[in-house]
Amino acid sequence: MRTIARAKAGFYPTPEPVTHAIAKLIHNPAHHPGRLCDPCCGVGQPARTLAQSLGLLSFGIELDKERFQASKLILNHTLRSDAFATAIQKHSMSMVFLNPPYDDVGKRQRSEPAWLRLLTPALQPGGILVFIIPEPRVTKEIRRYLATHYRQVTFYRFPHPEYLAFRQVVLFGVKAASPSHDRRRLDALVAEEIEYRSLEGSLTPLYAIPPQVIAGPIEFRSHWVSPEDQFAEASKYGIWQDPRIHDALHFPVTGPCTPLMPLRKGHLARMIAAGMLNNQTIATGSSRWIIKGFTDKTTKQLPPEQEEYDIQRGRETRTVTRVIEMFVPQIQAWDITEGLTYGQHVIVNCVDHRGDVAPETP
Ligand SMILES: C[S@@+](CC[C@H](N)C(=O)[O-])C[C@H]1O[C@@H](n2cnc3c(N)ncnc32)[C@H](O)[C@@H]1O
Known part of the structure; x- marks a missing residue:
């Protein structure tokens, strides 16, 4: 309690x-x-x-x-x-x-x-x-x-x-x-x-x-x-009462905005994976989907490498183990098109079958 x-x-x-x-x-x-x-x-x-x-x-x-x-x-x-x-x-x-x-x-x-x-x-x-x-x-x-x-x-x-x-x-x-x-x-x-x-x-x-x-x-x-x-104190005197803070942080959304340059698929995938477009509806033709993104941090073991080292008594081969950290995006989408496919749930794992993060597609 x-x-x-x-x-x-x-x-x-x-x-x-x-x-x-x-x-x-x-x-x-x-x-x-x-x-x-x-x-x-x-x-x-x-x-x-x-x-x-x-x-x-x-x-x-x-x-x-x-x-x-x-x-x-x-x-x-x-x-x-x-x-x-x-x-x-x-x-x-x-x-x-x-x-x-x-x-x-x-x-x-x-x-x-x-x-x-x-x-x-x-x-x-x-x-x-x-x-x-x-x-x-x-x-x-x-x-x-x-x-x-x-x-x-x-x-x-x-x-x-x-x-x-x-x-x-x-x-x-x-x-x-x-x-x-x-x-x-x-x-x-x-x-x-x-x-x-x-x-x-x-x-x-x-x-x-x-x-x-x-x-x-x-x-x-x-x-x-x-x-x-x-x-009460925060509402009365807090930074939200300061017009400069409002001006700096308030982005009036008057309608859909057009990016200056066309987005690549990779940009879009990253924005979705970062959660910036969560719960938005995307429409292509007559089909409509709701999307949600998520990014997970994971590690991946790389194949060991042999490296030669000079030591006092000559040379020595050492095995170097390598681990990398990866951010793995995942995108989920729900089909909300009226009809037979309504409710279909798709999970897009942006990792290929070898465990590599999928390369950006131009
Ligand atoms: C068992 S009653 C005793 C009230 C009074 N002393 C009496 O004997 O009639 C305990 C009281 O402690 C108050 N109390 C509980 N936790 C407290 C805290 N951390 N500091 C001050 N008062 C507290 C409760 O609101 C409650 O009124």
Whole structure:
């Protein structure tokens, strides 16, 4: 699927009860200023709810045009973009809320690890990751990545009945100051059975918004160009608006033109083979044919030749093998003369029985 089509198909908004449960697990007791980023924000609802409850500025990215427009109305900073073509300043986010589309990125590779790798650098050390994925997607790769870059990782199942739809879970983590490369620890963590907690019932905050590390404006910009905008831009300002281009490339055809010199058969055959007269009707007397040309590049082995060479100890005969490249024209014609021959199909291979391209006939 192409990126925009994938985006259209991949809209599974976070259910409101889940957003409220997530909000209960995170707090901002010191009222630190900060930023929350939802890199695939849909219509922006969960990002707005969480940012408001934590006193953070909200940043959203959304590929789908309508959803982007809706999110723009309720989030502080928004980009219509492919998140993978967006620059987000390193360590600029206090919290990342990530509920990526449920799809793959070709060759049966799931997209969730790619989203994690994309957003982790944007999160500041001590920043909070909230990651929503279907439970079967909590793979060893995901767990190893989380264990490497995050601490205090916890796993929660969606409450019923929301869990029944896509068996989603919410993973929380605090971005580590530096990644862990302790292989034994990572292997042990990945091998542990996951203990899923419940998002139902009373929840108390486990995670706190850290002091902000980058104050003031941050880099948050897209280098993605929407195909619709590109088309509109090209039609409005492109070279086709330039009269000089029109004059140079426009050949008004007012009727059949007569060549200055009569064409030889060979010229005609080449024009046909080059496709310049494709789908034209040629008429001789009462018969009419539609023609189509095609040229194929091929190679031909020439007979080997013996050549004499001077070498230190006298002379030596060497066999030289020769291969030539040829352009082989083929012309096809369909008889469209009314009558018995109608529909007759002729293929003219311009190669003789020895495999030589037929010589030009004067
Ligand atoms: C599962 S929905 C989540 C929406 C919202 N974050 C929420 O939790 O309600 C995923 C959203 O990602 C958007 N999307 C898909 N691919 C994207 C991309 N490469 N960049 C930005 N947004 C994308 C889709 O259009 C869709 O709205």
